[in-house]
Amino acid sequence: MTELNIIVCAKQIPDPEAPLSDVRVDGEKKEVFVDAPNVISPFDENALEAALVLQEEAGARVTVLSLGRKVSDTVLRKSLAAGADELILLQDNAFEKLDSHSVARVLADAIQRIGDCDLVLTGRQAGDWDSGQVGLMLGEILGLPCISLAREIKVEGRQVQVKKNIAGGYEQVRAALPALVTVSNEVGELRYISRTRMMKMLRKASSIPSWSSGDFVSTPDALQGMEIKELSSPPDMGRSCEFIEGATLEEKADQLVAAITSF
Amino acid sequence: MNEVLILGEILEGSMDPKTLELVGIGRKLAEDLGGGLSVALMGGAVSAAAEQAASVGPDHVYKVEHPLLEGFTPDLWLAALEQICKKVKPKILLMSHVPLGMELGPRLAVRLNTRLTTDCIDLSIDPADGLLLRTKPVSGGNAISVFKCPGEPQMATMRGKVFGAAEPAEKEGEIGDLVPEIDDSMIKVVSLGVVREEIVSLDKADAVVAGGAGLGDEGGFEMLSDLSRALGKTLGNVMLGCSRVAVDKGWISSDHQVGLTGSMISPDVYVAVGISGAIQHLVGMVHSKKIIAINTDKGCNMFKVADYGVVEDYEKLIPALVKRLEELS
Numbered sequence: 108m109t110e111l112n113i114i115v116c117a118k119q120i121p122d123p124e125a126p127l128s129d130v131r132v133d134g135e136k137k138e139v140f141v142d143a144p145n146v147i148s149p150f151d152e153n154a155l156e157a158a159l160v161l162q163e164e165a166g167a168r169v170t171v172l173s174l175g176r177k178v179s180d181t182v183l184r185k186s187l188a189a190g191a192d193e194l195i196l197l198q199d200n201a202f203e204k205l206d207s208h209s210v211a212r213v214l215a216d217a218i219q220r221i222g223d224c225d226l227v228l229t230g231r232q233a234g235d236w237d238s239g240q241v242g243l244m245l246g247e248i249l250g251l252p253c254i255s256l257a258r259e260i261k262v263e264g265r266q267v268q269v270k271k272n273i274a275g276g277y278e279q280v281r282a283a284l285p286a287l288v289t290v291s292n293e294v295g296e297l298r299y300i301s302r303t304r305m306m307k308m309l310r311k312a313s314s315i316p317s318w319s320s321g322d323f324v325s326t327p328d329a330l331q332g333m334e335i336k337e338l339s340s341p342p343d344m345g346r347s348c349e350f351i352e353g354a355t356l357e358e359k360a361d362q363l364v365a366a367i368t369s370f
Numbered sequence: 371m372n373e374v375l376i377l378g379e380i381l382e383g384s385m386d387p388k389t390l391e392l393v394g395i396g397r398k399l400a401e402d403l404g405g406g407l408s409v410a411l412m413g414g415a416v417s418a419a420a421e422q423a424a425s426v427g428p429d430h431v432y433k434v435e436h437p438l439l440e441g442f443t444p445d446l447w448l449a450a451l452e453q454i455c456k457k458v459k460p461k462i463l464l465m466s467h468v469p470l471g472m473e474l475g476p477r478l479a480v481r482l483n484t485r486l487t488t489d490c491i492d493l494s495i496d497p498a499d500g501l502l503l504r505t506k507p508v509s510g511g512n513a514i515s516v517f518k519c520p521g522e523p524q525m526a527t528m529r530g531k532v533f534g535a536a537e538p539a540e541k542e543g544e545i546g547d548l549v550p551e552i553d554d555s556m557i558k559v560v561s562l563g564v565v566r567e568e569i570v571s572l573d574k575a576d577a578v579v580a581g582g583a584g585l586g587d588e589g590g591f592e593m594l595s596d597l598s599r600a601l602g603k604t605l606g607n608v609m610l611g612c613s614r615v616a617v618d619k620g621w622i623s624s625d626h627q628v629g630l631t632g633s634m635i636s637p638d639v640y641v642a643v644g645i646s647g648a649i650q651h652l653v654g655m656v657h658s659k660k661i662i663a664i665n666t667d668k669g670c671n672m673f674k675v676a677d678y679g680v681v682e683d684y685e686k687l688i689p690a691l692v693k694r695l696e697e698l699s
């Protein structure tokens with residue numbers, strides 16, 4: 108059987124699960140600053156995990172693509188430590204804060220330049236702007252069958268079979284390869300990577316390929332940045348919490364039941 | 371011409387309440403633009419829903435009927451919607467931020483060479499150029515951003531329950547047919563069947579007892595079920611909710627998930643057990659009328675949005691609560 112070529116699109120973002128006290132909204136610079144290390148966007152880790160499962164089951168070459176003005180290879184090397192075969196960084200000043208449609212165009216150009224590709228996986232939505240568009244846009248630009256919200260992905264021959272989340276259950280769908288699938292968290296968390304493995308990958312001298320716009324973007328003039336008119340903090344959600352402190356469990360239970368059932 | 375078009379949805383034969391919310395905001399935008407408002411309804415047979423849509427006063431209701439639009443085959447719906455947009459040439463196209471809109475929106479935006487903003491909580495017209503100002507929570511809900519994009523139609527998906535539903539109007543909309551040209555050859559993704567697991571309509575719950583990673587294992591949800599049952603006697607319809615981590619661990623199905631990528635709910639009572647209160651969870655439950663948090667970590671974020679809190683190991687507290695509720699009944 109010929110090996111599958113899988114491309115996983117993974118975005119580097121400020122940790123979306125950082126404690127709220129570490130998050131600062133700068134209305135002037137129109138940016139959300141997070142006082143925590145950058146990470147691979149969580150659903151993209153799920154997509155990578157799905158690819159690695161296929162790599163084990165069906166034999167696959169997994170290539171990770173990450174796009175940004177500047178992408179930290181220390182963050183993205185985690186994908187190599189987890190088992191991806193190749194990582195390609197798409198970095199250029201022109202890629203700063205592109206809108207979703209433009210991101211999808213650039214990723215499509217990169218995938219076309221890579222050439223051999225049977226399956227493109229993306230996360231269902233990135234944890235910074237919560238947009239949830241790039242995956243399906245990318246599939247549409249490449250003219251691929253598009254499947255969203257996968258909870259399980261299997262490849263048999265030249266077909267991909269997906270369990271797709273729908274309200275109240277799932278739908279089993281099938282498409283011919285090449286295809287695009289957006290991945291939801293139900294596929295499972297990215298496998299555990301031991302510290303030694305991670306450190307080894309970080310220390311490894313191998314250089315990570317980095318492509319800039321001139322190397323592969325077909326229509327640089329068509330790229331558009333996001334236009335943010337305003338960025339502000341949300342209304343305060345805080346309430347004043349009355350802590351229930353009883354001497355015994357029974358006392359606490361008694362008071363809490365009263366609090367829950369009183370209106 | 372300056373038309374605001376809404377993709378309506380049909381739920382068991384009648385118009386989805388979320389579509390009424392779209393009509394509400396759509397009408398305001400149409401007035402500001404000085405244009406018309408129309409609703410497109412797609413499906414195998416949509417006459418009844420079309421009558422209903424007409425009664426809330428859009429200028430036009432487009433019936434887009436085709437046997438192949440029965441059920442939701444995204445490739446076909448996309449093709450039909452693309453054709454409608456090319457005929458109607460709306461200035462603005464609105465959909466609900468539900469799986470259907472989330473799936474069609476991005477693909478349609480590429481086909482029409484325009485931009486889309488998802489999960490908006492407000493929309494207005496920039497008087498300077500007539501473009502949409504799209505207000506959307508970002509960063510999980512840590513910030514609110516207002517975007518502007520070029521392109522036509524101006525596209526947005528709207529979060530539910532932010533706008534009130536449109537009231538019946540005096541003037542009824544005109545109902546007309548738009549016949550899509552679609553056929554089987556457009557289907558690239560084939561459905562092999564639907565598996566129903568469990569219908570969990572969290573938005574219909576009077577109270578929700580939700581568990582998170584702090585439950586430690588699957589058995590925790592059995593304890594929460596006991597609590598739900600015991601609370602049911604006084605609170606009405608009590609359902610189980612959860613955080614994403616509980617789904618990730620495989621303890622409970624994703625239909626129970628509350629939050630940004632789950633359900634957004636506002637029941638009378640929300641009991642959060644072993645949930646830390648990450649922003650993506652909070653946005654789904656913070657509008658609950660009464661919030662109770664049970665957590666071993668006094669500093670956790672859930673207590674900041676709670677009305678009542680107990681710093682305690684749930685494995686000890688829940689059985690005591692159940693016992694107390696049973697004594698009372």
Ligand SMILES: Cc1cc2nc3c(=O)[nH]c(=O)nc-3n(C[C@H](O)[C@H](O)[C@H](O)COP(=O)(O)OP(=O)(O)OC[C@H]3O[C@@H](n4cnc5c(N)ncnc54)[C@H](O)[C@@H]3O)c2cc1C
Nearest residue numbers: 234582583584613614629630631632644645646650666684
């Ligand atoms: C784009 C994006 C979308 C997301 N969408 C969602 C969403 O829709 N819904 C959602 O929930 N999350 C969502 N998340 C994930 C979210 O960021 C958090 O990771 C998640 O909500 C944390 O779940 P948790 O509170 O159960 O787990 P944790 O954060 O691990 O918290 C566990 C809590 O349990 C407490 N605990 C431990 N032991 C006990 C005990 N014995 N008794 C009582 N308490 C105990 C701990 O003190 C802790 O506070 C999303 C994330 C991203 C990036």
Ligand SMILES: Nc1ncnc2c1ncn2[C@@H]1O[C@H](COP(=O)(O)O)[C@@H](O)[C@H]1O
Nearest residue numbers: 116117174229230232233238239240241
């Ligand atoms: N800059 C990027 N680099 C690589 N992949 C991306 C990038 N932006 C978005 N994606 C992919 O597209 C998915 C959806 O992103 P979004 O539409 O921005 O929410 C993400 O989960 C990623 O898989």
